[in-house]
Structures are given as structure tokens and as C-alpha cells.
Amino acid sequence: MDLDLSLASYFVLVLTFAFILIVIKSLNENHIKNYPPGPRSWPLIGNLHLIDFRRPHLTYLQLSKKYGPVFSVRMGMKKMVVIAGYEAVKEALVTNAEEFGERGLLRIFKKMDNEMGLVSSRGENWKIMRRFTMTTLRDFGMGKSTIEERIIGECVNLTKYFASFKGKPFDTTMIMNAAVANIIVPILIGKRMSYDDPQFKRLLSLTNENVRLMGSPMVLLYDLFPFLELFPGSHKTIIKNVTEFYDFIERTFVEHLKNLDENDQRSLIDVFLVRQKEVHSHFGKLMYCLYNE
Numbered sequence: 001m002d003l004d005l006s007l008a009s010y011f012v013l014v015l016t017f018a019f020i021l022i023v024i025k026s027l028n029e030n031h032i033k034n035y036p037p038g039p040r041s042w043p044l045i046g047n048l049h050l051i052d053f054r055r056p057h058l059t060y061l062q063l064s065k066k067y068g069p070v071f072s073v074r075m076g077m078k079k080m081v082v083i084a085g086y087e088a089v090k091e092a093l094v095t096n097a098e099e100f101g102e103r104g105l106l107r108i109f110k111k112m113d114n115e116m117g118l119v120s121s122r123g124e125n126w127k128i129m130r131r132f133t134m135t136t137l138r139d140f141g142m143g144k145s146t147i148e149e150r151i152i153g154e155c156v157n158l159t160k161y162f163a164s165f166k167g168k169p170f171d172t173t174m175i176m177n178a179a180v181a182n183i184i185v186p187i188l189i190g191k192r193m194s195y196d197d198p199q200f201k202r203l204l205s206l207t208n209e210n211v212r213l214m215g216s217p218m219v220l221l222y223d224l225f226p227f228l229e230l231f232p233g234s235h236k237t238i239i240k241n242v243t244e245f246y247d248f249i250e251r252t253f254v255e256h257l258k259n260l261d262e263n264d265q266r267s268l269i270d271v272f273l274v275r276q277k278e279v280h281s282h283f284g285k286l287m288y289c290l291y292n293e
Helices: 002-029 056-067 086-095 107-113 123-139 145-163 173-189 198-214 217-224 226-230 234-258 268-279 283-292
Strands: 070-075 078-083
Touching (some): 107 234, 145 173, 217 226, 217 234, 234 268
Antiparallel strands (some): 070 078
């Protein structure tokens, strides 16, 4: 009995000491010199009590009006710097892209592409993949008049498809998504996909669902508390969707590899497969890159 009491007392003492350290650390972090301004945080929860988890962007918008385009928040025990507004974001992500290339990412992004895609890669890998992707897309017409011709052609296909309904009501959501996707899809895989293609519709559905779930409370909480990986939720759905998407990309790679003509490179995948032989690149990196596109 005395032993149980002493162990309980010791445990309470340790918890109390740990809590005091956390409080002291939180108070000190509220006064870091030259750190972007932001709301005062609470121990353990930080600024979580201020965040509307269903519409966090609106919370950040309100905070930016009070603290400026660059401000700080604490999500649990994690410190974050938020950049809001066109000019500030452009300066950080375009003008100083390499300097901000090591910025922190949500845990879900790291799980999605193992830090090898355009979104979450780092250092030299990011530079190589970004340079390859941008150069190849330009070679296939991105940013040139040829892409304008592709857009006009897709608009013609879209209007014909609309006309096929002969005035009957229909849902335009998926069709519009497909039309927009078909601007870039032929560049990536070498062919346009039909609006009625079941595989195409499935890929668009997976992408739309992931975009919708990315801002869900569970995804944000998963970033703060990794142990939530053990539980079901929207973060699990996102990973499942990404895995299915990667399966399609992998099958597409195999098809292109079987029919590869080094003298007739018709897609970004073809260019990558040829480049892979030259510089011994990693197969997986472009697979993640294609999903980022």
C-alpha cells in the first residue's frame, strides 16, 4: 500500500514538473525576439482554441488583418509562421522559392509522397524535379501559343458534349473538372481522356475528395498528434485515395515503357523514362510528381 502511494506521488510529481516546464516554455516562446507577431498562446493547446477547424482559412484571414501578412500561431506545441496575401506569398514562394523550400509541411503531405514529389521534396531533389518538370512542360507547350490551341480545342469538345444533352438537365461539376484536366493530361500521359471514361472519372473523384478532406479537422489534428494514425478518419481516406491514384500511374508507366520510342517522346512520362536511362533517376520520384500535377 505504501509502495503504491509512493509511486502515485512520484508520478504526480513528474507530471506537475513537466507541466510547469511546458508553461515556462510557452511563456518564453511568446516573447521570442524578432519572431512574427501573433496571438498569445496557451500551454499545451497553443492557439487551437482560436481556430475554426472547418474553415481555418477564415481564421487565418482574420488574424492577418490584426497582425499583418506575416504572423505566427502555435498549433498545440508546434510553432508556425503563416503568410497571407498575394504579395507576401509571391515573395516567399516565387521570388525566394529556394529559401522557402525547406518550409514545414503537414504530416499528411509527407505520407502522400514520401517527400519526393514537387510538394514536399527537399534540397537537391526538389531542384532537380522542379527543373525537369518545368523544362519538360515548356517543351510540350506550357506558357506558349500551342497550349492556347489545346485549350481552344478542349473548349470545342466541351461545347459539343454539352450539346449532346439536347437541353436536358445534367451536373456540370465532373465534366468541367474533366475539361480542365484534359489541358494537362495529354502532356503527362500522351493522350486525351474521354469525359465518360470510367477510369478518368474515378481519378477525378479521388482528387476532388482529397481536396475536400485536406482541410478537415482530422487532418489538421493528425499533423499535431501523430498517434492519430492508429485511428480511422479522413487522413486514412486520403492515403487510400492516393495509393489508388499511384496504382494507375504505375500501370501507365509500364505501358509507356513497353512502347517507348526514344526518338518520338510524346509525353512527360516518355521524357522521364529516357532521362532515367541517362542519369539513373529514381522511378518513384516522377510518380509522385505526376500526382502533384
